[in-house]
Amino acid sequence: MPDVDILVVGAGPAGAVAAWQAKLAAPELDVVLLERDRAVGAPVRCAEGVGDAGLREFANPDGADWVSRRITDVILESPDDTQVVLANSGIGWILDRTRFDAYLAAQAAAAGAAVLVGAEATAMSRNGDERWHVRVTERGREDLYRARIVIGADGVETMVGRWAGLDTRVPARDMESCAQYVLQGIDFNPNAIYLQFSNAIAPGGYAWIFPKGVGIANVGLGLVALKTNGHNARQYLDDWVARRFPSGVRTGYTVGGVIVHTTIKKTYADGVLVAGDAAHMINPLSGGGINNAMKAGRLAGCTAAAALREHDTTERRLASYHKAWMEVLGEDHLKYYRLKQALEHMDDAFLNSLARTVNKVVPEKRTLGRVLTHAMIKHPLLIPVVARFFV
Numbered sequence: 001m002p003d004v005d006i007l008v009v010g011a012g013p014a015g016a017v018a019a020w021q022a023k024l025a026a027p028e029l030d031v032v033l034l035e036r037d038r039a040v041g042a043p044v045r046c047a048e049g050v051g052d053a054g055l056r057e058f059a060n061p062d063g064a065d066w067v068s069r070r071i072t073d074v075i076l077e078s079p080d081d082t083q084v085v086l087a088n089s090g091i092g093w094i095l096d097r098t099r100f101d102a103y104l105a106a107q108a109a110a111a112g113a114a115v116l117v118g119a120e121a122t123a124m125s126r127n128g129d130e131r132w133h134v135r136v137t138e139r140g141r142e143d144l145y146r147a148r149i150v151i152g153a154d155g156v157e158t159m160v161g162r163w164a165g166l167d168t169r170v171p172a173r174d175m176e177s178c179a180q181y182v183l184q185g186i187d188f189n190p191n192a193i194y195l196q197f198s199n200a201i202a203p204g205g206y207a208w209i210f211p212k213g214v215g216i217a218n219v220g221l222g223l224v225a226l227k228t229n230g231h232n233a234r235q236y237l238d239d240w241v242a243r244r245f246p247s248g249v250r251t252g253y254t255v256g257g258v259i260v261h262t263t264i265k266k267t268y269a270d271g272v273l274v275a276g277d278a279a280h281m282i283n284p285l286s287g288g289g290i291n292n293a294m295k296a297g298r299l300a301g302c303t304a305a306a307a308l309r310e311h312d313t314t315e316r317r318l319a320s321y322h323k324a325w326m327e328v329l330g331e332d333h334l335k336y337y338r339l340k341q342a343l344e345h346m347d348d349a350f351l352n353s354l355a356r357t358v359n360k361v362v363p364e365k366r367t368l369g370r371v372l373t374h375a376m377i378k379h380p381l382l383i384p385v386v387a388r389f390f391v
């Protein structure tokens with residue numbers, strides 16, 4: 001029975017950073033990072049966009065081989081295709097997540113963590129022991145790990161939280177279904193991300209074009225199933241793509257869920273921390289979760305390392321993780337969530353008029369700050385719509 005100090009379940013951004021930072025904080029600890037898929041970072045279920053500042057807290061994107069594209073512009077689109085081009089909208093990046101997630105896992109390995117691929121945690125119990133017993137299936141073999149702390153970074157379908165008795169349920173109205181193609185041979189500005197808002201195109205969510213290169217983009221949408229006409233996300237996407245890019249060549253397809261909720265009430269238990277999507281640590285307005293997951297992973301890894309050094313892995317000790325997360329981003333997400341609820345009342349006619357109003361500002365002065373000020377006067381509801389990107 002392998003004995004480890006920290007067992008991290010899931011090698012996405014949250015898990016890889018948790019393992020990496022735990023080893024940096026306490027190199028003497030045994031840290032194991034498990035990934036059930038056969039490769040870290042694949043398959044990609046993501047549009048791969050991140051803001052510059054958040055990313056740079058963990059990795060330098062300049063010249064990195066895990067970057068697909070540098071983004072300098074944001075184009076918002078209303079239901080009738082009116083474009084609002086934001087000036088000076090800041091820098092963002094479209095990652096190559098296959099490489100990026102692998103890069104983060106390699107950082108964890110370089111710091112001394114063991115990284116196991118094709119290794120799935122299938123059950124977890126305590127049975128009176130102060131360590132967790134985690135059943136792990138790897139290449140048809142089953143091992144039982146004993147871990148002083150388990151970090152659940154196992155994404156939207158998390159089981160670790162449930163095994164530890166945490167409430168990770170998601171209300172149906174806060175679960176977005178997403179569908180995305182990689183489209184080739186299409187015409188758009190490769191330095192811009194496009195976001196289109198319309199209840200007819202993507203009810204309860206939005207549609208996006210995130211450039212991977214010249215003529216190549218992640219083209220997708222997310223919607224709330226409860227608000228649809230009975231069609232699924234792929235059918236909505238097919239309709240949108242047929243209209244926007246009828247001759248685009250589909251070279252990739254993915255589906256996935258995004259939890260647009262707020263952080264779960266309790267992210268810790270005796271010997272357990274949950275981080276990233278597993279704890280609903282996603283921006284509920286944008287659905288962006290990569291930078292959030294890394295920030296949560298860092299907090300989880302450092303909290304676990306400190307608790308182990310103090311020989312105290314009780315939930316009382318680990319509660320500091322939740323408190324720190326709420327201060328870093330969790331409280332903001334509660335505010336964004338309330339704004340999301342307010343935005344749900346905007347219909348397509350309002351969105352069209354809003355775009356026209358904003359376009360009355362001269363283009364070179366159509367900065368985010370200007371647009372926000374303008375919008376605040378005329379249409380207070382616009383503020384969160386614009387502010388939600390690049391967080």
Ligand SMILES: Cc1cc2nc3c(=O)[nH]c(=O)nc-3n(C[C@H](O)[C@H](O)[C@H](O)COP(=O)(O)OP(=O)(O)OC[C@H]3O[C@@H](n4cnc5c(N)ncnc54)[C@H](O)[C@@H]3O)c2cc1C
Pocket residue numbers: 009010011012013014015034035036037041045046047048049050119120121122153154155156159178179180220255256257258275276277278282287288289290291293
């Ligand atoms: C279509 C789509 C588009 C998106 N676009 C963006 C975007 O543009 N920008 C952005 O910031 N966010 C985006 N997101 C959200 C983003 O992908 C997630 O927030 C982010 O990946 C969360 O990281 P994580 O480490 O918490 O979870 P994940 O990246 O999901 O990683 C969890 C890992 O755990 C593994 N795992 C699960 N269970 C087990 C187990 N039992 N044992 C071992 N391993 C396990 C999984 O295989 C997975 O590799 C998008 C999501 C979707 C679905």
